[in-house]
Amino acid sequence: xxxxxxxxxxxxxxxxxxxxxxxxxxxxxxxxxxxxxxxxxxxxxxxxxxxxxxxxxxxxxxxxxxxxxxxxxxxxxxxxxxxxxxxxxxxxxxxxxxxxxxxxxxxxxxxxxxxxxxxxxxxxxxxxxxxxxxxxxx
Amino acid sequence: xxxxxxxxxxxxxxxxxxxxxxxxxxxxxxxxxxxxxxxxxxxxxxxxxxxxxxxxxxxxxxxxxxxxxxxxxxxxxxxxxxxxxxxxxxxxxxxxxxxxxxxxxxxxxxxxxxxxxxxxxxxxxxxxxxxxxxxxxxxxxxxxxxxxxxxxxxxxxxxxxxxxxxxxxxxxxx
Numbered sequence: 001x002x003x004x005x006x007x008x009x010x011x012x013x014x015x016x017x018x019x020x021x022x023x024x025x026x027x028x029x030x031x032x033x034x035x036x037x038x039x040x041x042x043x044x045x046x047x048x049x050x051x052x053x054x055x056x057x058x059x060x061x062x063x064x065x066x067x068x069x070x071x072x073x074x075x076x077x078x079x080x081x082x083x084x085x086x087x088x089x090x091x092x093x094x095x096x097x098x099x100x101x102x103x104x105x106x107x108x109x110x111x112x113x114x115x116x117x118x119x120x121x122x123x124x125x126x127x128x129x130x131x132x133x134x135x136x137x138x
Numbered sequence: 139x140x141x142x143x144x145x146x147x148x149x150x151x152x153x154x155x156x157x158x159x160x161x162x163x164x165x166x167x168x169x170x171x172x173x174x175x176x177x178x179x180x181x182x183x184x185x186x187x188x189x190x191x192x193x194x195x196x197x198x199x200x201x202x203x204x205x206x207x208x209x210x211x212x213x214x215x216x217x218x219x220x221x222x223x224x225x226x227x228x229x230x231x232x233x234x235x236x237x238x239x240x241x242x243x244x245x246x247x248x249x250x251x252x253x254x255x256x257x258x259x260x261x262x263x264x265x266x267x268x269x270x271x272x273x274x275x276x277x278x279x280x281x282x283x284x285x286x287x288x289x290x291x292x293x294x295x296x297x298x299x300x301x302x303x304x305x306x307x308x309x310x311x312x
Contacts (some may be wrong), residue, residue, distance in 0.1 A: 002145040066147075106267030108146065108150045
């Protein structure tokens, strides 16, 4: 028997954890064009919240949650972008423990995929995208 | 503190072993005793005190517990045969670890396998960030293999064979 985790708890924890890793670089949920004037910043998006459901009429007969959040790094300087991605990898990949600070929750594992880098000529920003799956007891 | 009351990801499990070259395995009673016994083998990362143990860097913890076995027989004139559950062996655990030739735990397991007679206490610990549930057993190591397939990192594969009898126990920090 398990409980359904609250997506808002995930959002709060992701914001805290990423900000803690890359401080003082600003971290935002989702992209806003107004941010593009900043020399470097991060955005994140949460997706794929889903606890497996198991048989029977008991709603709490569920499994663990494995949500994914995408991290998008933007920086005018290419080295800044790559080094920020390294900070996140070193801190988060394989991490097990408290996630999201004192108000957060325990995660059994964080699994980061460094996806790809790119460059937006119009905004003049280097971009790097990462996916992070977290394994959350429920 | 209460017992862990959650459904946990498999990632919460870790495998620990006594770190002495010539270990004194825990007694049957001690295998079911957390404080000052099992807790000393389990590291702080899994809620133990970690003064007398190595973590074994396994890829995943295989199923553990007891083997399935029963005595089955036919009953003449009855509608079905019958089964009686027998006292089963404690399950052997075949472990795959990424091979690091300088890892202290893997080197000790290699030495134990070479010896063939070393009995050591192993612990599977499940930890939710606050509390630990531990399954401890005494075992020898056998079946050492190294797999250097070029499709992945080099693997060290070995089997932990429990000594049987009553040499396993459950404990918790609460």
